[in-house]
Amino acid sequence: MEIVGAVGSLVTLLTAVLFYFGWASTDAETKALGLRDTVFHLSTSDYLLRSVSALYLPAWLAAGIALGTLGLLRWTAGEPERLARATRVLRYAWAVPLALVPLYPLSPWLFDLLLPLTAIGGLALNAYARTRGRRDLRLWGLTLFICVLSLFWAVSSYAAIAGRGRAELTERTLRGEFxxxxxxxxxxLMIRGGGSCFRHVTEKGSQYAYEYGGLRLFHVSGDRVFLVPRDWSPENGTLYVLKEGDGRRVDLVSGADRRARECLD
Incomplete structure (x- = not known):
């Protein structure tokens, strides 16, 4: 039962981290685009899914560090003196993040990530060195509490970096890949400018009077469609929010030829 409870707690913590990362990265991305994530009415599953791709690298790094730590423990297990010397050194691992604090002004965005990560590693190693061979639940409890706080700090910092990166990618690829x-x-609908165009529909029998082109699908949420002009940018652009139905139709078009001829036909 203890194992089941531990696994359940780990899954809960992992889910919370994924959701927080998804929200934080989306918040940073939309702010960089001059928007807010609340505009798109994202669900919990949306935030969870948006967190997966950006966490591959941290997951591989964490696995590599864990394997390296296990290998180091096996290497020192047969050498009691070597292990004792390493343990004495690890008692001061908590000082590593403190040594980085004076360097913070040099690159705040980088040290916002490095400080919590080194705090997690340093405090965990310190607790291991000081409790090796004996139980000290108070020390480990305090260490785990600070490590969890540091984990969310690190996740928030990395999410901001990932979110701004996605925003830059969106701006670069909007015209050709969306x-x-x-x-x-x-x-x-008064859709004008930014590379968009419109014409009056003259075909007989058509229930529509206006056609708008030069637009890109930005997001879909329920029955609402979010569109931007093909030359949209965070500094100069309009996000159009349309509700499907209500006398309008939204068509998705594909192919390089169609893109090349949009607003020319």
Whole structure:
């Protein structure tokens, strides 16, 4: 039962970290794009899914560190004197993050990530060295509490870096890689500028009076579609929010030829 409880607690902590990372990275991404994540009404599953791809690298690094630590323990297990010397040194591992504090002004975004990571490693090694061969639940309890806080600090810092990176990628690839969109509407939606275009529909029998092109699909949430002009940028652009139905139709178009001819036909 203890093992089941430990596994359940670990899964709960992992889920909380994934959700927090998804929210924090999305918040940083949308702020960099001049928006806010609350605009898109993202669900819990959306935040969880958005966290997965960016966590591959940290997961591999954590696995590598864990394997390296196990290898080091096996290497020192057969040498009591070597292990004793290493233990004496590890008692001062807590000082490593403190030594980095004066360097923080040199690169705040980098040390916002390094400080909590070194705090986790330093405090865990310190607790191991000081409790080796005996039980000290108070020390380990305090250490785990600080490590969890440091973990969320590190996750927040890495999420901000990942979110800003996604925002830069969005800005670079919006015109060529986001789905192109054509909107038909009974009424004028006043979509203008930013590389978008519109024309009056003259075909007989059409229920729509206006056609809008040069748009890109930015996000979909329920029955709401978020569109931007193909030349949109965070500094100069408009996010259009349309509700499907209500006298309008949203078509997704594909192919390089269609993209090349949009707003020319």
């Amino acid at each position: 789905p192109a969109v054509v909107v038909f509407s009974e009424k004028d």
